[in-house]
Amino acid sequence: MMDLYPTGVFCAALTPVTANLAPDVPALVQHCRWLLAQGCDGIALLGTTGEASSFSVDERKAILEGVVEQGIPADQLLPGTGCAALSDTVTLTKHAIRLGVAGVVVLPPFYYKEVTVDGLTASYEAVIERVGDARLKVVLYHIPPVAQVPIPVPLIDRLRDRYPDTVVGIKDSGGDFAHMVELVRRFPGLAVLAGADPLMLPLLREGGSGCITATSNLAARELATIYAGWRDPARAAEVEAAQARISEVRALVSHWPQIAALKGATALRTGRPGWALPRPPLMALTETERAELQFALEASAVL
């Protein structure tokens, strides 16, 4: 079996903000510690769930620096560095490598729609060439429901062909399990990570590498249980129970807008009400919604 990277459970960590909507680095560091203690293999901070695109390049640099300075191991971090502007993606990727991160998750440039495979190829090539660092490990980020710009298969073909040691993985948040399996089959040597928690287990069984997911902000332990035990027949019952739990928590949270619900749940878990705030254009749950969420989480013993 080839040595894939990244493998395991990565949490697409939420980014807490202060009352002034500035990044709250101490609260994020605490959250990262908790996630690692829950069994996450790493933290994919500053992705869609982390509201990365709602922060400036300087804020994103400060967040990553703060987390590393406060002792979260850089080699367990997998930050998002993809922006609409080529120059921003290059700046953030260079910065992340300099801090010693193991890899970066790179969105396609997402402002223009219906761009060509040639155009996307040119974008990723320009990033890789301008960063020009042998340590660079890129995880492509396929999230068509949000970015509206997909990572088409011919793009992966070209990038794998040209940069087999650099373009090492893909996070597939398209929600289409058949597509994830197709990626595993077509691209041996490419780490395919599920972008939805309940799909990690079936994808592992098809040769996938793990997950980068949002619900793991709340239920990382169950994902870690699945990842540790899925090959072991003796742990089948434990794995199935964890999988059922993951599906339950995800279904519960999906009654509200995802990031607001996960932030609301984290506010309740930590006792820090500030956690509930996203940055506009996302909105916090209303008081009523937060009360409903608390009832639901308590009824399911998530809290």
Place this chain on the structure above:
Amino acid sequence: MMDLYPTGVFCAALTPVTANLAPDVPALVQHCRWLLAQGCDGIALLGTTGEASSFSVDERKAILEGVVEQGIPADQLLPGTGCAALSDTVTLTKHAIRLGVAGVVVLPPFYYKEVTVDGLTASYEAVIERVGDARLKVVLYHIPPVAQVPIPVPLIDRLRDRYPDTVVGIKDSGGDFAHMVELVRRFPGLAVLAGADPLMLPLLREGGSGCITATSNLAARELATIYAGWRDPARAAEVEAAQARISEVRALVSHWPQIAALKGATALRTGRPGWALPRPPLMALTETERAELQFALEASAVL
């Protein structure tokens, strides 16, 4: 009649780049001069046609500073300052005001899709409050085909209600003429600008204020003719001819991806081949396409 702002013909200017894909400010300044000489009332630089979202905040600041320093009157500039990140929109808007621009065109935050009116309202409010400058004049930017996040009517309602002297206009690039007319009817005192060249004349007749358009990079003179003459029965024939011309040029260019075609045409007009380059993910026309474009432009006597 109320005093609306902005009024007239604004060109959504292209942004030339160097071989290294850096902004080519001298070439942009030359283009701005030409556009004003052709009769544009102002220049809406760094919009969608200007590939604004493909440049970093620092690059966008440098572009605007360069243009102002090289003598393009700041009060004829209407730069785009809307970004995915609230903090970037605030930074760019403050910077533009400091340089003396008359107004700014502000995209909604465009990364997250299906955001609520509350979330969009909170975004624009946060920008206006954080900029905190009585000189601020905001033109909302409705371009759902690209941003995928629209400016819904209830959002305009709330912003006009709260900031009637600040939120002064809307650029409607939705392509739906009935929607533009609805905006004129619903919001007296709001300048409604057509985002498509052939729609300026019909919109002026319905009470619109002018246009901010892409084809004006090539055919600004005709738009200026229409704007100057549309109320004067003695100039009806001249206006109709200009309108026919605008429609012809736009139809011609629409055989290729718009920005690539306009840049290709500008390369031919100026004799500077570098003009043909966009920044990835957009791509320049191929040699064949450029040759076809040249034939078409010459056949129509645009060149």
